[in-house]
Amino acid sequence: MPELPEVETVRRTLGERVLGRQVVGVRVSRPGVVYALNEGGRGPSRRIGKNRRRPAGEVTLRRALLEGERLARADRHGKQLALIGGGGLGVCVHLGMSGSLCVVGPSPATPSGEPGGPGGVKADHVHVVWQLDDGAEVWFRDPRRFGGLWTFESEAQLRQTRWAKLGHDALAITPGRLHAGLSRTQRDLKTALLDQQLVAGLGNIYVDELLYTTRLHPQKIAATVTKAQSGRLVRAMRRILGNAIAAGGSTLRDYVDATNQAGGYQTRFKAYGRAGQPCGRCGRAMESLIVAGRSTSACPACQRGATPIG
DNA sequence: CACCACCCCTGGACGC
DNA sequence: TGCGTCCAGGGGTGGT
Numbered sequence: 363m364p365e366l367p368e369v370e371t372v373r374r375t376l377g378e379r380v381l382g383r384q385v386v387g388v389r390v391s392r393p394g395v396v397y398a399l400n401e402g403g404r405g406p407s408r409r410i411g412k413n414r415r416r417p418a419g420e421v422t423l424r425r426a427l428l429e430g431e432r433l434a435r436a437d438r439h440g441k442q443l444a445l446i447g448g449g450g451l452g453v454c455v456h457l458g459m460s461g462s463l464c465v466v467g468p469s470p471a472t473p474s475g476e477p478g479g480p481g482g483v484k485a486d487h488v489h490v491v492w493q494l495d496d497g498a499e500v501w502f503r504d505p506r507r508f509g510g511l512w513t514f515e516s517e518a519q520l521r522q523t524r525w526a527k528l529g530h531d532a533l534a535i536t537p538g539r540l541h542a543g544l545s546r547t548q549r550d551l552k553t554a555l556l557d558q559q560l561v562a563g564l565g566n567i568y569v570d571e572l573l574y575t576t577r578l579h580p581q582k583i584a585a586t587v588t589k590a591q592s593g594r595l596v597r598a599m600r601r602i603l604g605n606a607i608a609a610g611g612s613t614l615r616d617y618v619d620a621t622n623q624a625g626g627y628q629t630r631f632k633a634y635g636r637a638g639q640p641c642g643r644c645g646r647a648m649e650s651l652i653v654a655g656r657s658t659s660a661c662p663a664c665q666r667g668a669t670p671i672g
Numbered sequence: 673c674a675c676c677a678c679c680c681c682t683g684g685a686c687g688c
Numbered sequence: 689t690g691c692g693t694c695c696a697g698g699g700g701t702g703g704t
Contacts, residue, residue: 506681
């Protein structure tokens with residue numbers, strides 16, 4: 363599930379392949395995954411009817427999705443990615459749970475006979491395809507459709523609207539800002555760290571890893587985190603996320619980068635998914651609990667600060 | 673403000 | 689083999 367390291371890996375691998383190329387065509391097979399900010403004027407998540415996303419008009423849609431633009435930059439904030447065209451248009455990509463962006467062709471090394479499409483990229487649930495001037499294509503795939511695309515008239519509009527609602531990126535936040543954010547909420551520490559408005563980029567996997575590394579219990583009240591502990595959280599965050607990026611992210615089931623490569627960090631989890639297994643530090647069984655509605659594993663002995671109940 | 677249930681959605685695991 | 693059921697999860701929404 364794409365969190366910051368996976369999205370950053372996609373940004374880098376995609377950028378290498380597509381920046382400088384021109385989008386010569388866009389195919390949209392499922393318009394419902396595209397949100398157009400400039401349609402309806404009520405923001406990107408405006409829906410019509412019951413839970414129905416509002417698609418933009420056909421011509422406007424392809425143009426808004428960068429048809430005719432040269433791809434100038436790939437940016438990231440938290441778990442969100444943005445493709446910026448040379449003319450200023452922008453498309454924000456959120457991969458949700460199961461989304462991927464894969465470059466397909468025109469590589470002569472494309473293997474044949476693999477499952478799915480060219481290069482082994484799975485070909486079902488492909489909702490949007492960008493055709494590039496070198497014959498390659500970028501496929502937006504999202505089986506569970508928790509992700510989507512948001513179109514913007516400019517990078518500034520993207521940053522001032524959608525990204526302005528997010529907290530500081532997890533790789534850029536300072537100890538002072540993290541401490542300030544944590545100190546004003548009585549929520550569980552894990553709940554606070556998952557809040558993208560407080561800090562952007564952490565999901566269930568890396569929060570569990572972060573809290574294990576820093577020996578803080580997920581149910582510690584966020585406001586009780588000291589300045590020193592905030593400093594340790596920030597340092598550990600940068601180290602863990604940096605290591606995960608270096609490993610190409612974590613692949614649990616579906617995740618692949620823009621070149622269809624799986625990540626390698628999943629073999630290094632110390633907490634996530636290890637409930638019932640011995641803690642790597644003290645040997646006690648890792649506990650399984652639900653925090654913020656998410657399955658959580660933590661060491662009941664090493665990770666301190668949970669507020670006793672009753 | 674904070675918490676909760678619920679919704680979106682698919683596929684994989686598991687039981688029968 | 690083929691069902692049914694449960695579960696995973698980010699994020700939005702609406703109710704308490």
